[in-house]
Amino acid sequence: MAVAYETDLAKLGTLTGYSGPDQPDDDLLRACVHCGMCLPSCPTYRLTGQEMSSPRGRLWLMRGVADGRLDLLDPIFDEQMYQCLNCRACEAVCPSGVHYGPLVEAARSQLERHRPRPVWQRVLRRVALGGVFGDQRVFRAVVGGLRLYQRSGLAALVRRTGVLKPLKLAETERMMPPVAARFLRPGAERWTPSSPARAVRLFNGCVMGTVFADTNRAAGRVLAHNGAAVDVPVGQQCCGALHVHAGMMDEARALAKTNIAAFEAAPDGEIAVTAAGCGAALKEYGFLLKDDPAWAERARAFADRVRDVTELLADRPLAVPTQAVDRIVTYQEPCHLAHAQRITAQPRAILDAIPGLTLVEMRESSLCCGSAGIYNLIRREMAEELGDRKARHVLETPATAVVTANPGCAMQLRASLARNGSAASVVHVVEVLDEAYGGSAAWPPEGGREPGGSRPQRP
Amino acid sequence: MSRAHDHLIERLERILGPGGVFHRPADLLVYEYDGSVEGAVDTAAPVAVALPTTTEQVAAIVRLANEFDLPVTPRGAGTGLSGGAVAQRGGIVVALTRMDRILEIDPEDRTALVEPGVINLELSEATIPGGHFFAPDPSSQKACTVGGNVAENSGGPHCLKYGVTTNHVLGLEVVLPDGRVVWTGGRAGHAPGYDLTGALVGSEGMLGIVTKALVRLTPNPEATLVELAAFPDVESASLAVSRIIAAGIVPAALELMDNLTIQAVEPAYHAGYPMDAGAVLLAELDGIAEDVRAEGEDVAVLCRETGATSVRVASEKPERDLLWKGRKMALAAMGRLTPNYYLHDTVVPRTKLPAALRRVAEVATEYDLPIANVLHAGDGNLHPLILFDRRQPGAVERVLHASHELLHSCVELGGALSGEHGIGTEKRAALTLVFSADDLAAMAGIKNSFDPKSCFNPEKLFPAGYRCGEVRALRAQALAQKLGIYAM
Structure with missing residues (x-):
């Protein structure tokens, strides 16, 4: 019995290919020589062992569409472009320097352009990504509602009813850390040392400026401790990373332009970012707007100013922390810090400088925890498998806290650790450093001044 | 799709469950290549891909393939460079990536029993804390599988001292082409009768599918020393290689890089290679601390005698790693010089290295293609890297001609067709040369x-x-x- 796979000749030439703006760049695509060095770094390949779930496989699929051998609308193409976490671990290990991130983002953008989505999905994307993340006021209102839910006793009540389980929201709820008592609003707070040596502009971010507002405040304090006058320029919006990852390029470009303009109004100083995901996206504004002559140069200039907060701190000799933090911690590398921005030594150097603190490395510290932006909300199964794997690695260490530098990771780690019976807390690098500098109790420092200063803490 | 095809898939799914079989065209597309250079190896898609998790499943797949009269192509991570894992006549690809468990580590017997999908480096990472490592270290060791190493008899920089894969395989569980499962070799070392393990290692997946490998572990060395010697030209560096070996010293690794490689590597990684050197020699010595120190001194002296302008010695790990980084990232650095490169693999007797390198330079001029040289010099294994740009018309053809020329020259010098990449489809036509x-x-x-x-x-x-x-x-x-x- 002979079996052969015959190409359906009638179908050739009728395949949907790439068209319009934001196509995967052909030169970038062909830089891949399918050597396979990326395979072990890829979380989805590690879990499945299958080639189409590997970076190399996905690039080959993208090439298949470019060469007219595969339909853009083939469900397998769709599945693989979105199964990817876009963690970019492959990019960091690629011997040929293939820029995987921009390629998968362009492929997704092509899918969004050409593949009809069901109405409910379109509405949801528009409302969630366009409406909520697209406008900081709306975002703050939503998180404000969440805070009310957490604090009013409603949360405890809802949990008791068990209503979240059938709605599959239990895990989502578990991920949410307590929302900060007070949001950080651009223009409202600043941190100035007694003799500032330079200016630093803080990029606030959506989740960081609300849920994790206190982390941003800690960043402000530690930067000020290190001689920088820190403010949060007004007019800034969401970085657009989630939009880029979801193939919504036009929305991302609109946000980018708003941010570029906002920070041009505060033209001096570096732009500090406390979320690795935002930082990676901001550093790529130059690429995002490269085809827009009015904005390309401005975007490049903006991107050149962007630094992750750990990068900024480690650039110069660190002000010596005085308070011992007697704790054993392990470090989870945010993908968009370690792989997209290639920042791995700086956070560790900061932790090493803290007296009393012991850093114990876990296995696979640079493997994605499964958060990947909103991946853990839309592809729960694979995200949970990765989260469990991560929690197991944490549990193998004596650490009582996991240090990271990205809000998505922080939330995913929280949920994964809790699910796996770990009591370890999750903190940002700057929070630990802030503690070693004495924390908010030691701010403002004696003799320091707070022009336009922090509003007094509400009780 | 034909009925026979549907029937085949149904039977495969009965063996493996629906998640273990791939057969839709888009899925098969990504199994049509391995790590080989396009142009040197044709791509070809299978009819189905099977991802077994047990030996029994592998045996059942093979019996099914027999029943349907279909070819079987075993596949590991697909990092091979000679087309070994490409299903040239279609049929079923058996990908062993889900059989990735380390079943047993025995520090006293110094053995490990592993499934074929275990990643080479991860086996060493698992055994190093217990005092041992798995010696074969191909450049792809971060990604390639032990099963693939067995099939290709892989080497690496350290095979100069430790030998290639065949020296580290004690026994194999194998599914034969008729579906029977047999064990070859064993813990005792020398089994009487034909050495079937020896026949299977390096058989390029043509004699069976390895489902378990009993491998030898090597004790971690007590001390390690790395020396970097800079030479005015490749001739003097290769002379040093011959002298070192002739002096009875067996370095763990002895790697040579030419000036073009240094030009690519040093600006990118700052490993400390002198930019003006015609070639550098990287020698690693390991073993008992006193021996390592003494041999290190001997190597330095021999290098200076043969014309080395400087010799740097690194005994601490961070500095050793830095010196190695330049070598390990050499390919990556090439990617920065040129859009494409063709990594070649040939062997000549060590004494013929200078002649072989001269010939490489001639070919580079003849074909107007820059060729960088990275060599496992200690065992005469050349890795000329032909740099080119695929987008230039005729470039691929020129590269293939040049590489054929190189192959011919090395064989004329008494060499072999492949040091460690295998023959596969890439070099099958050249087999009659030797x-x-x-x-x-x-x-x-x-x-x-x-x-x-x-x-x-x-x-x-x-x-x-x-x-x-x-x-x-x-x-x-x-x-x-x-x-x-x-x-x-």
Whole structure:
């Protein structure tokens, strides 16, 4: 019995290919020589062992569409472009320097352009990504509602009813850390040392400026401790990373332009970012707007100013922390810090400088925890498998806290650790450093001044 | 799709469950390549891909393939460079990536029992804390699998001292081409009878599918020393190589890089290679601390005697790693010089290295292609890197011609076709350069006794058009050659 796979000749030439703006760049695509060095770094390949779930496989699929051998609308193409976490671990290990991130983002953008989505999905994307993340006021209102839910006793009540389980929201709820008592609003707070040596502009971010507002405040304090006058320029919006990852390029470009303009109004100083995901996206504004002559140069200039907060701190000799933090911690590398921005030594150097603190490395510290932006909300199964794997690695260490530098990771780690019976807390690098500098109790420092200063803490 | 096809998939799914079988065109697309260079190895898609998790499943797949008369191509991580994992005649690809468990580590017997999908480096990472490592270290060790290493008899920088994969395999569980499961070799070391383990290692997936490997572990060395010697040219560096070996020193690794490589590596990684050196030699010595120190001094002296302008010694790990980084990232750095490169793999007797390198330089000029040299110099293994840009018309053809020329030259110098990448489809046509028809017939006899239907990984190793049924024809050809009749 002979079996052969015959190409359906009638179908050739009728395949949907790439068209319009934001196509995967052909030169970038062909830089891949399918050597396979990326395979072990890829979380989805590690879990499945299958080639189409590997970076190399996905690039080959993208090439298949470019060469007219595969339909853009083939469900397998769709599945693989979105199964990817876009963690970019492959990019960091690629011997040929293939820029995987921009390629998968362009492929997704092509899918969004050409593949009809069901109405409910379109509405949801528009409302969630366009409406909520697209406008900081709306975002703050939503998180404000969440805070009310957490604090009013409603949360405890809802949990008791068990209503979240059938709605599959239990895990989502578990991920949410307590929302900060007070949001950080651009223009409202600043941190100035007694003799500032330079200016630093803080990029606030959506989740960081609300849920994790206190982390941003800690960043402000530690930067000020290190001689920088820190403010949060007004007019800034969401970085657009989630939009880029979801193939919504036009929305991302609109946000980018708003941010570029906002920070041009505060033209001096570096732009500090406390979320690795935002930082990676901001550093790529130059690429995002490269085809827009009015904005390309401005975007490049903006991107050149962007630094992750750990990068900024480690650039110069660190002000010596005085308070011992007697704790054993392990470090989870945010993908968009370690792989997209290639920042791995700086956070560790900061932790090493803290007296009393012991850093114990876990296995696979640079493997994605499964958060990947909103991946853990839309592809729960694979995200949970990765989260469990991560929690197991944490549990193998004596650490009582996991240090990271990205809000998505922080939330995913929280949920994964809790699910796996770990009591370890999750903190940002700057929070630990802030503690070693004495924390908010030691701010403002004696003799320091707070022009336009922090509003007094509400009780 | 035909009914036979549907029936095949249904039967495969019965063995593996729906998640273990891939058969839709888009899925098959990504199994049509391995790590080989496009142009040197044709891509080809299978009819189905099976991802087994147990030996029984592998055996059942092979029996099914027999029933359907389909070729079987085993596949590990697909990092091979000679097309070994490409299903040239379609059929079923058996990908062993889900059989990735380390079953047992025995520090006292210094063995490990592993499934074929275990990643080479991860085996060492698992055994190093217990005092041992898995010695074969191909450059792809971060990604490649132990099963693939067995199939290709992989080497690496450290095989100069520690030997290639075959020196580290004690026994194998194998699914034969007819679906039977057998064990070869064993813990005792020397088993009487034919050395089937030896026959299987390096058989390029043509004699069976390895489902378990019992491998030898090597004790971690007490001390390690790395020396970097800079030479004015490649000749003096290769002379140093010969002298070091002749002095009875067996370095763990002895790597040579030419100036073009240094130009690519140093600006990118700042490993400390002198930019003006014609070549650098990287020597790693390991073993008992006193020996390492003494040998290190000897190597430095020998290098200076042969013209080294400087010798740097690194004994601490961070500094050693930095010196190695330049070597390990050499390929990556090439990617920064040129859009494409063709990594070649040939061997010559160590004493012929200077001649071989001269020939490489000539070929580079003749074909107007920059060629960088990275060598496992200690065992005469050349890795000329031909740099080119695929987008230039005719570039690929020129590269293939140049590489054929290189192959010829190395064989003329008494070398071999491949140091560690295997023959696969990449070099099958060149096999007759080094093997007589009798030689090939002897090899074919082995193939024939394992796989009489010639179903396992067809179109590999033996020259094109050659089938096992043609052994007799080959014998006739051999006889004709012997008699001086060139009628073929």
